[in-house]
Amino acid sequence: MNVRENLKALNIEKRAYIDGKFVDAVSGKVMQKISSIDGTIIDNIAECDAVDVDRAVDAAKRAYFSGVWADKSPAEKKSVMLKLAALMEENIEELALLDTFETGRSYQNYLHDSIPKAVEVVRYFAEAVDKYYDKMIPPRGKDFGLITRVPLGVVGAITPWNDPLVVDAWKFAPALLMGNSIVMKPAEQASLSLLKLAALTSEAGIPDGVFNVVTGYGEIVGKALALHRDVRGIFFTGSSDTGKKILTYAGQSNMKKVALECGGKGAYIVTANCNNVGEAAKVLADNMFYNQGQICSAPSRVIIDKTKFDEFMNCLRTECERYVPGDPFDTENNVGCVVSVEQYQKIQNYIALAKSEGAEVYQAVGRKKHSEKAACVQPTIISNIAANSRVVTEEIFGPVVVVLTVNSTAEALTLANDSNYGLAGAVWTNDFDEAFHVAKNLEVGLVHVNSYGNDDNSAPFGGVKESGLGKDKSIYSFDEYSDLKTIWIHHSAH
Ligand code: NAD
Secondary structure: OOHHHHHHOOOOOOOEEEOOEEEOOOOOOEEEEEOOOOOOEEEEEEOOOHHHHHHHHHHHHHHHHHOOOOOOOHHHHHHHHHHHHHHHHHOHHHHHHHHHHHHOOOHHHHHHHHHHHHHHHHHHHHHHHOOOOOEEEEEEOOEEEEEEEEEOOEEEEEOOOOOHHHHHHHHHHHHHHOOOEEEEEOOOOOOHHHHHHHHHHHHHOOOOOOEEEOOOOHHHHHHHHHHOOOOOEEEEEOOHHHHHHHHHHHHHOOOOEEEEEOOOOOEEEEOOOOOOHHHHHHHHHHHHOOOOOOOOOOOOEEEEEOOOHHHHHHHHHHHHHHHOOOOOOOOOOOOOOOOOHHHHHHHHHHHHHHHHOOOEEEEOOOOOOOOOOOOOOOOEEEEOOOOOOHHHHOOOOOOEEEEEEEOOHHHHHHHHHOOOOOOEEEEEOOOHHHHHHHHHHOOOOEEEEOOOOOOOOOOOEOOOHHHEEOOEOOOOHHHHOEEEEEEEEEOOOO
């Protein structure tokens, strides 16, 4: 199969999607960026601004108050969303091609992992919505209460580029199923798959104005959406620095509801009681290196008892060879490039910093680059580094793992929690009490015990501290996209 030829044959939509139509930015401007795959130019994606955000929010507001979607029964919404999931599946190759083209991640990985996961997210929420009950405050004399769940109205979603349709689906599926209208702002590095999805929403039967996509830069479009007074909730995934700005925008405007899924520096604790160090190294490599490490929940900070260090490092060096990057369009490859030249440089700067601090830096053996301009980074393991180095404390968002040694599990826990982040973590041990003690005391939203990343859509996902607030995934996510409204009823019946 010649994947590049398939890409050339596509008629790629690059305009914003507002009120059921593809439209240019009012300014007529378009964005231009450099492909991390081969240095060619990707251009002509609509560069919208606040005027276009106003148009999209107006359309979403009209659609919401018309009741054309919000008033549909849960079963009707479910049926439309299941159709959307089926259409995504029918168009899976195109969606995978578009994401590879823009982000440089391997086509194989999008086709067999990322996009199927996005389809499953839509199915999970669609299947859940008509099994959901509201609550009642039981009668007390002649009074009782109904605790009902109501949509927020128009909501905005701002998403990143590292797993575009999965994160998009975490937002739009529960938002739409709760009856909201939505304006989505994809990352400027990954807009095309969401524009294709917009066309599919119409085909699935989502009415005009209910689902909108406004492309453009974060500082312009994202900011305008988060500041908009008619937007009643803003749902963000991205870096912690931008997340803090989103909170400010909500405060500066209408106190809209905010949920933030931000960065991480996942602690991966391996204790002296771990009897399967080889498996711990394999699972680490699988979760650390698969998308060139561009994963918010990546276990990028190994904290290991010093008695297990040598065995673990030997295994990890072998395991990381499975994640050597190559041409993202080559169907033999499971790892492609990083998203951009800027991201590539940022990662290289961290590696250079570690070297300048005297750390030991191991890199997987590379292969010949498919293009001189390809921005690929070899899986990298950094050890013998101070716990307060920026390489250890900051999120690198590349295939770079740091390994710290400790003398006890208590020390491991203290070190793990000495972080601004708290998204996900793990403990590997064959001592059950120790596993539960660490799991209970690790300051994160999700802890894996003797595993990593194998949770499914039923697991709430979201961090503490500067990793954010609120939850994606699971039925708890419906709470984010709705408000509780109490109806207190007095009656005179005997
Ligand atoms: P980013 O914060 O730069 O951008 C994320 C989104 O925010 C993009 O759509 C961008 O255009 C927009 N944006 C940027 N500045 C904005 C502003 N001032 N106002 C409004 N919107 C703005 O992050 P990124 O580099 O695209 O993504 C990588 C980051 O995302 C990493 O930190 C990663 O950990 C995080 N992430 C978190 C999760 C999670 O679920 N916790 C998932 C994926 C990625």
